Amino acid sequence: MSERQSGERLRVAVIVGSTRTGRFGPTVADWFVARARRRAELEIDLIDLAEAALPQTLTDTDEPPPAPVAALAPRLAGADAFVVVTPEYNRSFPAPLKSAVDWFYREWQAKPVAFVSYGNDSGGLFAAAQLRQVFTEVHAVAVHAGVTLPRYWEQFAADGGWPRAGTEYDTAATTTLDQLTWWARALRDARAGHPYPC
Known part of the structure; x- marks a missing residue:
């Protein structure tokens, strides 16, 4: 196979x-x-976007990428799948996250992405819904399952740990990882046999 063998571990960013x-x-x-x-x-x-420090101003297509973009590119390209952890601000997701998506293109293609969102009563559902549209445009595959964390600040345990026992978060994480793993393996094998047409 042109990519890693099917039995090898899946890389999730x-x-x-x-x-x-x-x-x-x-x-x-x-x-x-x-x-x-x-x-x-x-x-x-x-991958912490605060540490990646990607510029907010995009360069033209014929210009070399800035150093932070060039540094992050191989990590995204080497991933078989993505999980985006996002808050919800004003019914949307943060601007630095949109910049991060826009800096890259081929790195996202034909790979699955899942969303872990947190916020007020919606748990970040509005942010995740918009991200599904954005990632579809760069030819990523948004998995159906996801983790939503409404009013997450109420889930601290008495000892300060988060989340407290008894939440349904673990079940949602398990389902999300099950679906993400299935798609990651299927799409990795597909890319290895047939390069994605773009």
Whole structure:
């Protein structure tokens, strides 16, 4: 096969989409990554957009990419699947996350993406719905399952841990990872046998 063999581990890039001061995204991402790493078939790459420091102003297509973009490109290209951890701001997702999508194109193509969203009563559903449209435009495949975390600040345990026991978050994470893994393997094999037409 031209890509890695089907039996090899799947590489999943988990992207923290918020860069604002006081963000909760790393807490959510760490919780999700801890569950994903329990699966022997997955290799997790945690990408924090605050650390990636991608420029907000896009260059022209004939210009070389800025250093932060060039540094992140191979990590995205090497991924078999993506999980985007996003808050919901004003019924949408953060601007740095949109810039991150727009800086790349082939890196997203023919790969599955799942969403872990958090917010007020909606749990970030509006942000996730918009991200589904955006990722479809760059030829990624949005999986059906996802994790939504409404009023996440109410889920702290007495000892300060998050989330407290008894939430349904673990069940949602398991279903999301099940579907993401299925799509990641199917699409990796498809890309290996037939390059994606773009």
